[in-house]
């Protein structure tokens with residue numbers, strides 16, 4: 001089923017839809033992660049159109065979100081559906097549970113909704129060192145049970161299993177890619193998993209984060225995190241590495257080869273650069289990194305050790321203001337687009353096209369909650385009010401080196417109040433911090449610091465089905481949030 005689209009169909013689609021809708025050429029797949037941990041998520045149908053308008057033909061979901069899956073039906077977009085780590089134990093314990101999961105979250109969407117599901121991602125970075133082995137007993141069993149369930153459902157050919165793993169599952173004793181091997185504590189487990197994946201024609205999925213290498217190590221040479229840097233090359237035998245991505249990826253390829261798996265295909269499950277919440281997380285760096293990444297994808301570039309390019313899933317499509325900030329304040333700012341699908345920075349895609357924003361987004365009223373002009377900075381209520389507002393809403397743009405880090409003290413308070421007010425749907429009473437706050441109709445935004453207005457989820461709900469409920473911040477859990485907590489431990493650059 002799901003034969004590749006022919007060029008005739010492609011031309012037809014171009015004629016039928018507007019000129020900005022297009023199909024990317026065979027081979028140069030554009031893939032993205034779509035996370036839904038937002039207080040005011042963009043409606044799923046708008047996200048799917050955003051994906052199409054920008055030529056994304058593959059998408060990865062962190063869970064079998066019903067709204068996302070329904071909207072992806074008959075979209076021509078291939079889907080990887082994730083299983084959160086919390087579900088690994090029950091799925092490992094029972095084949096029956098795995099069969100039920102596949103029935104409800106895969107089979108039904110394929111047959112009833114026409115969703116082109118290609119992969120099930122079992123767990124999300126389950127062997128991350130920070131989990132301290134919590135999922136090591138269950139992941140492989142869950143993988144096997146899901147595989148068996150897919151076969152039983154008659155989907156063994158069409159839908160492949162994989163496990164998105166962090167790059168910390170492999171390492172190099174001397175920092176050179178050619179010494180790559182799997183981490184000792186999971187070495188045998190990795191060999192069993194990789195063998196199982198290969199035997200089932202499934203790929204290995206790895207998340208690689210040059211940003212986190214830089215974040216974790218103040219001595220990391222900044223240039224080496226990007227694709228167009230020349231400083232600090234790493235010489236490994238006949239190969240000279242000029243960026244950490246190539247070196248990191250090739251460490252994996254060496255680890256696979258060392259253990260007899262040089263033929264297994266690899267997917268990059270997550271890679272990207274955040275735009276806020278840390279001095280290195282800014283629009284210029286994100287643009288530099290992602291432009292380099294998109295250029296590689298368009299040119300079908302592989303690495304020195306493996307010239308065949310992997311599918312690369314950009315992390316992420318849109319910002320998520322309800323993600324856990326445990327990995328860092330940048331965690332809510334990985335999107336190539338803002339929370340509302342607006343363009344953060346221009347990116348040139350294949351064929352010279354530019355990113356296009358989401359269409360048909362409805363916002364709440366253009367009004368903001370700010371610190372009252374007559375209120376005093378010495379008011380004893382002030383500290384507690386700001387703390388309360390930021391405990392509930394997202395204030396990660398306020399830190400040093402972040403987009404709103406240069407606000408003065410009053411600006412800070414206003415920003416916090418506004419975030420609370422917008423997150424609480426501009427409800428009456430959400431801008432009532434004693435006498436300290438007031439509603440304004442004039443936009444307090446500065447050049448780099450946006451005072452946002454949230455998506456009007458209610459209005460979208462009345463017309464189209466939105467992708468999730470818009471209740472309080474944080475209720476959606478932290479499962480995906482911890483994912484990027486990874487400190488990539490490979491130190492693959494030369495300090496000379």
Ligand SMILES: *[C@@H]1O[C@H](CO)[C@@H](O)[C@H](O)[C@H]1NC(C)=O
Nearest residue numbers: 063064065097100101104105
């Ligand atoms: C998937 O299917 C199971 C049934 O086994 C169900 O309990 C679960 O909530 C479904 N949805 C997701 C997102 O996993």
Ligand SMILES: *[C@@H]1O[C@H](CO)[C@@H](O)[C@H](O)[C@H]1NC(C)=O
Nearest residue numbers: 398399400407408409410412
């Ligand atoms: C604004 O808030 C941030 C984060 O809470 C803080 O680090 C900074 O010092 C504040 N700036 C001023 C001028 O109060």
Ligand SMILES: *[C@@H]1O[C@H](CO)[C@@H](O)[C@H](O)[C@H]1NC(C)=O
Nearest residue numbers: 374379381432433434435436
């Ligand atoms: C607000 O200001 C008025 C007048 O200055 C004062 O009487 C009242 O107590 C204040 N309310 C609060 C909640 O601070």
Ligand SMILES: *[C@@H]1O[C@H](CO)[C@@H](O)[C@H](O)[C@H]1NC(C)=O
Nearest residue numbers: 066070461462463464465466
């Ligand atoms: C919204 O979702 C409900 C329940 O899933 C469905 O019955 C209804 O047809 C949907 N409406 C639209 C406009 O898609």
